[in-house]
Amino acid sequence: MDVFREFISVASVFVLPAMIVGIPLYGLFKKVPVYESFVEGGKEGFGLAVRIIPYLVAILFAIGMFRASGAMEALASFLSPVLALIGMPAEVLPMAIVRPLTGSGSVAIVADLAARFGESSMITRMASTMFGSTETTFYVIAVYFGAVNVSKTRHALPAGLIADVSAMLLAVWMCLLFFGG
Amino acid sequence: MLNYIWAGLIIVSLVFALASDVTDLVQDTYRNDAPLPVRVEFDRPFDAEAPRQPARLVIDSTAFQTFYGVGEGAPEAAYDARVRRTESGALELVLADADAPLPAPLDVIRDATNPDEGILQGELVGLQLAPDRAAAEGGLRFLPVRFVKVGAITAAAIEFAEVAVTIAIGLIGVLVLFLGLSRIAEDAGIIHALVKVVRPVLGPLFPEIPKDHPAMGMIALNMAANMFGLGNAATPFGIKAMEEMQELNPEPDTATNSMAMFLAINTASVQLIPPVTLIAIIGLETNNVYFPILFTTAGSLAIAIVATKLLQRLPRYRATDPVRLGDDAAPTTDAA
Numbered sequence: 164m165d166v167f168r169e170f171i172s173v174a175s176v177f178v179l180p181a182m183i184v185g186i187p188l189y190g191l192f193k194k195v196p197v198y199e200s201f202v203e204g205g206k207e208g209f210g211l212a213v214r215i216i217p218y219l220v221a222i223l224f225a226i227g228m229f230r231a232s233g234a235m236e237a238l239a240s241f242l243s244p245v246l247a248l249i250g251m252p253a254e255v256l257p258m259a260i261v262r263p264l265t266g267s268g269s270v271a272i273v274a275d276l277a278a279r280f281g282e283s284s285m286i287t288r289m290a291s292t293m294f295g296s297t298e299t300t301f302y303v304i305a306v307y308f309g310a311v312n313v314s315k316t317r318h319a320l321p322a323g324l325i326a327d328v329s330a331m332l333l334a335v336w337m338c339l340l341f342f343g344g
Numbered sequence: 345m346l347n348y349i350w351a352g353l354i355i356v357s358l359v360f361a362l363a364s365d366v367t368d369l370v371q372d373t374y375r376n377d378a379p380l381p382v383r384v385e386f387d388r389p390f391d392a393e394a395p396r397q398p399a400r401l402v403i404d405s406t407a408f409q410t411f412y413g414v415g416e417g418a419p420e421a422a423y424d425a426r427v428r429r430t431e432s433g434a435l436e437l438v439l440a441d442a443d444a445p446l447p448a449p450l451d452v453i454r455d456a457t458n459p460d461e462g463i464l465q466g467e468l469v470g471l472q473l474a475p476d477r478a479a480a481e482g483g484l485r486f487l488p489v490r491f492v493k494v495g496a497i498t499a500a501a502i503e504f505a506e507v508a509v510t511i512a513i514g515l516i517g518v519l520v521l522f523l524g525l526s527r528i529a530e531d532a533g534i535i536h537a538l539v540k541v542v543r544p545v546l547g548p549l550f551p552e553i554p555k556d557h558p559a560m561g562m563i564a565l566n567m568a569a570n571m572f573g574l575g576n577a578a579t580p581f582g583i584k585a586m587e588e589m590q591e592l593n594p595e596p597d598t599a600t601n602s603m604a605m606f607l608a609i610n611t612a613s614v615q616l617i618p619p620v621t622l623i624a625i626i627g628l629e630t631n632n633v634y635f636p637i638l639f640t641t642a643g644s645l646a647i648a649i650v651a652t653k654l655l656q657r658l659p660r661y662r663a664t665d666p667v668r669l670g671d672d673a674a675p676t677t678d679a680a
Binding site (some may be wrong): 192210212237265295306314320322327 | 434501617625651
């Protein structure tokens with residue numbers, strides 16, 4: 164397992180340089196006007212960034228309000244009895260709630276838990292596992308659907324949230340399994 | 345569903361903020377209009393005529409806790425401050441240091457009564473000078489604090505609207521870089537070759553995408569970038585994948601099944617290397633959670649795929665499917 168991990172960590176260092184150097188090099192070899200192609204393709208970038216702004220503002224301001232209102236803490240204390248049933252410490256719950264909403268907010272939670280309970284505590288390990296194994300679902304939805312101007316997202320959000328909830332539960336169980344109850 | 349969650353976030357925020365503010369008013373959390381007992385020490389003997397003079401504010405911990413009815417939180421031993429005479433003749437005390445650590449609820453009072461400068465200030469009342477005029481006992485009265493949370497959520501809404509624009513603008517550079525590279529890759533036939541390789545694996549997940557369509561190649565690049573923890577590269581490839589899928593979409597404002605599947609796979613976020621931010625926070629401990637993360641993410645990926653396939657068969661999502669033949673199962677009881 165450790166060999167696998169070493170291989171991945173070394174490989175990951177070279178993926179980006181390989182892409183940045185390899186793609187134009189191969190293009191040259193294939194007689195593609197690489198500079199012109201690059202500029203032509205890159206032109207879209209500015210428009211794209213501007214296009215996602217309304218979607219991003221809509222999602223982020225609502226999440227910002229929710230965080231500032233203190234509703235999260237109330238939700239956490241309300242749900243804590245249920246958590247005991249699945250073996251999740253109540254301290255980890257804010258992480259599970261915040262993770263799909265905001266990336267920076269969840270970073271702050273991991274840092275806070277690490278400072279309060281220590282880096283090797285079960286609580287920090289669970290929160291870290293949750294952080295590492297899920298994405299900021301609402302952000303991803305805003306950016307990707309915003310980029311193509313899709314506002315009717317159908318089952319994308321429910322599917323993403325199911326993935327998030329299952330990841331949170333799996334994170335709890337994996338940590339209990341790996342580090343003992 | 346996004347409509348309801350979005351509106352829900354806003355409404356819940358307002359309800360909670362109002363509830364919290366009314367509770368504060370009823371319990372008089374901030375002791376509006378009541379002066380906090382304090383002691384002011386002057387560097388030079390107090391001069392009643394001087395427009396401003398340096399001083400130190402001393403708040404007794406016990407008196408502070410009794411006054412605000414809090415069980416914990418103690419002020420610093422002393423705060424550097426200035427005492428100045430206002431035009432109306434009242435004495436005003438202003439802390440010298442905006443970053444001076446204040447215990448709750450003084451920090452809230454500071455932010456609520458002086459949001460621009462973020463410095464605690466209040467009016468000195470009932471000042472009793474010591475005989476040597478070097479110190480005085482009295483009360484410090486702050487401006488009344490009301491509806492803190494309602495103000496806070498409004499401020500957050502505006503702040504995050506600005507943050508959103510900063511994020512979007514910050515994306516431009518990386519977007520241009522990787523969109524440029526992916527155009528070269530397309531022109532050189534790399535994407536086409538990649539599609540052939542990943543088709544057997546990804547094909548069943550995206551039945552709507554025709555054989556040899558570049559969308560599949562972009563999806564593969566996005567997933568590869570995610571796996572190697574290259575979030576910067578993953579976003580442009582993901583956007584490109586969405587654009588390619590959008591070309592196959594007869595209803596441009598509605599998500600297709602492929603898009604939903606792509607989003608679900610993305611949120612499950614399979615990563616073979618742990619995110620850099622995690623390493624920054626918990627350091628070497630990241631090695632211990634490596635395999636828990638890997639197994640969790642693999643499990644949630646499987647669940648995300650199955651959930652998306654099942655959700656798209658629900659009548660409400662099937663009815664809104666822009667592609668109609670998107671469901672890989674034959675139409676069943678719809679005609680009935």
